[in-house]
Amino acid sequence: MHQVLFLPEITCNIFEFLNPFLSEPEGSHQPNPLRLWDLAVVATTCHALSGPALDVLWDTQVCFGPLLMCMPPSVVEVRNGDYYGPDEDQSVLSCDEPYFRRSIHLIQDPSPSDLLRMLPYARRIKRIGSPVANYRWPLPELFSIPSHIINWLLSAYPVDIFLPRLTHMSCPEFVFLVGMGNIKDISFAPLSRSNLTSFEVYPEFDVKVEGWPLLSILVNDLPQLRTIRLGVSGWKRSMHMLYSEAIAPLCLFHNLEHLDLKIYGQVSGGPGLAGLQMFPRLQKLKLSSDTDFVASFLIALQSTVLHTLDVNIGGSPSAENQPEHLGHRRLFSSLRCLTISSDFCFMMLLIEAIHSSVVDSISLDVPLTFDEQIVRALTALISSMRGWASSLRTITIGRPGIILPVDDEVCGPSHPYFFSIEDLLVFSHLQHVILDNLVISLDASVCKKLATGWSNLVEFYFNPFSAEGLVTATVDLGSLATFARHCPDLSHLQLGVPWDTTELPVLDDETLTILSSRPTRSACMRISVDGSSFPANPKAVAKFLAAVFPGREIKIILFASFCRKSLLEPSNRWYEVVEWLRRSQPSSLEFGPCYRTQLCGVCRFGLQL
Secondary structure (H helix, E strand, C coil), X not given: CCHHHHCHHHHHHHHHCCXXXXXXXXXXXXXXXXXHHHHXXXXXXXXXXXXHHHHHHCCEECCCHHHHCCCCCCCEEXXXXXXXXXXXCCCCCCCCCCCCCEEEEECCCCCHXXXXXXXXXXXXXXXXCCXXXXXXXXXXXXXXCCHHHHHHHXXXXXXXXXXXXXXXXXXXXXXXXXXXXXXXXXXXXXXXHCCCCEEEECCCCECCCCECHHHHHHHHXXXXXXXXXXXXXXXXXXXXXHXXXXXXXXXXXXXXXXXXEEECCCCCCCCCCCCCCCCCCCCEEEXXXXXXXXXXXXXXXXXXXXXXXXXXXXXXXXXXXXXXXXHHCCECCCCCEEEEECCHHHHHHHHHHECCCCCCEEEEECCCCCCHHHHHXXXXXXXXXXXXXXXXXXXXXXXXXXXXXXXXXXXXXXXXXXXXXXXXXXXXXXXXXXXXXXXXXXXXXXXXXXXXXXXXXXXXXXXXXXXXXXXXXXXXHHHHHHHHHHCCCCCEEECCCXXXXXXXXXXXXXXXXXXXXXXXXXXXXXXXXXXXXXXXXXXXXXXXXXXXXXXXXXXXXXXXXXCCHHHHCCCCHHHHHHHHHCCCCXXXXXXXXXXXXXXXXXXXXXXXX
């Protein structure tokens, strides 16, 4: 075995790629063939690999079930649940199915030696809950565990020795469905002596006490928390208590740095946020609720160090219900990253209220509209933020969903989603420009203006494929060379250029000299193409790409509005392009995000289209 594999840092990094819940395979259109069992096999090969493999294997657990099952069968009993019918296959667990199939029970008191069986594995656990990485394959089994067993597990051994690496724990919102006991019966106090700093919980409204008592319990048991993800739900008659019974206890976490707060339902009137110490040390905030609550929360927020704000407004409030007072505020002088998904009126009010000269990233999900002036007004507002001219590096604007076809005469500036991209040239330091489901007038001259105006460009993603027939684009392959020439750091480009042409542009000597002088060890060049159209001459396309990006690794990414079975066949001409490229430089084929979407029948269920 090579000496480098004796370094735990190296082997752990390698093994993380074997754990699909830590590192998903990029661009794969098939589920990862590797399973956690492969890591377990690696852990039995030799002593040098055992430790790092076990560290990665036990890093993330969806529940405490596997840990309890380390004790002998004379102590632990696993019982089948009664949720599924007798004819259902209980061996298959889908990737989005939260329900528990089996439950774990103690049939006798564990001895000290039984506890020691868990210790080598418990001390490796960093996260209890859903995996961090996006996944498209079955989750490990989720067990129902009674609350008294959880209490015993957390108190049976000094937690700083038993779970020294644990930093995150989540209590899923569906625990009340499976009879594991009331979550309020769990004492988290032993974890106050641990390194736990992140907690995710979705408490249910308690009708008896008319509130969410779990939040007050967490304040007493886990005062060290720095990150909280909280979802509060209740009936309409209970939402008037939101401020006093949920927000007030939450504000007692004075050292909170990251808050992800989701309020289900419309918030009724109440005592409001007056008098509360609203998170003075908060650095990251993700807020999902209705317009009135979000506006009040943002105005009351006392943090002067907030650098990341993500706002999601549910529904489409009428113009008369908009919080006009928000636009007259000067908020968040330290903000660097802004993400908004809301109606246009609230979106523009919030952008106007941001009083920061260091914003380097803005992401906007624009809603449905038929008013051709709205997107134009939003573009003008963003361009007028002169304080962002020197700081803005990333801009993402998109509209989720598919734009329905309309008559040809409304294409262009009169279309409701027409976006004047040249207005963004005031931000000369942009590195990432991502425009999705918008209508843009793009031709060779505009491409040259963009390439010369954004010399630091790293990524330019323009997706016209979900709006075929709407985008007034006349982009040719010469624009690809234009961006490559003027943007030396470019590593991802999608323009919607036609690849089925039989005549490819000839590069002039000056352009060839500039391109050939670039270092060949630059970052991998990712070129996104329409997966439903194929190059007429794969060899010529490969030769052209090799001339534009000489010596660089080239990854061709197939994008399509829907999965097409033909894309998976070896006869695809993009495979031929890659094979020709590999004769001069590294190259590979990758499948676009359609192949990882939750809405795609091919990805999730293997349907034949």
